[in-house]
Each structure stands twice: as structure tokens, then as C-alpha cells.
Amino acid sequence: MANGPASYFPSIExxxxxxxxxxxxxxxxxxxxxxxxxxxxxxxxxSLGHGHATALVQFHLNPGKWARD
Known part of the structure; x- marks a missing residue:
């Protein structure tokens, strides 16, 4: 299961x-x-919300830090 910023990806999509x-x-x-x-x-x-924007940027800046399922 995804954790960290990637846990937001389904709701962002x-x-x-x-x-x-x-x-x-x-x-x-x-x-x-x-x-x-x-x-x-x-x-x-x-027009992204703050939390969704933050999750995407965190993942973008540190792609190897979190699992992405």
C-alpha cells in the first residue's frame, strides 16, 4: 500500500x-x-487544493523516498 504523498494519488486523480x-x-x-x-x-x-499540491510536490522532489503502488 502506498504511504506518504502517494497515499493521496487516488483522490488527486x-x-x-x-x-x-x-x-x-x-x-x-x-x-x-x-x-x-x-x-x-x-x-x-x-486550482489544486493545498494538501493535494503538497503531496504531488513532495513526491516530485523526492521520488525515491516513498513507495508507489
Whole structure:
């Protein structure tokens, strides 16, 4: 079972209609770096909630830290 940020992935996909891999691709191409800047970018440009944006950014910045089922 996924833990950490990945535990949010099913609800992110259901709520926003995009697979997590698409969100991670968008983050990689965002043209900004740093946790806060990326979270704010997701919130303002894509209307994600704070918790969902934070989970995606944490995973994006540290992909090897958490399991992803």
C-alpha cells in the first residue's frame, strides 16, 4: 500500500481527472523550483487544493523516498 504523498494519488486523480504521471510531468516542466513555489504554482495555475499540491510536490522532489503502488 502506498504511504506518504502517494497515499493521496487516488483522490488527486479522481478529483482533478488527470493521472499522477501527468501531474509529475507538468511539475517537471513548470519552469520553477522549490517546494513552496511549486505548491503555489499548482494551486494558482491548476486550482489544486493545498494538501493535494503538497503531496504531488513532495513526491516530485523526492521520488525515491516513498513507495508507489
Amino acid at each position: 479522481a478529483k482533478y481527472g488527470k493521472p499522477v504521471d501527468e501531474w509529475l510531468t507538468l511539475l517537471a516542466a513548470a519552469g520553477t523550483t522549490g517546494h513552496s513555489a511549486l505548491v503555489n504554482w499548482l494551486k494558482t495555475e491548476h
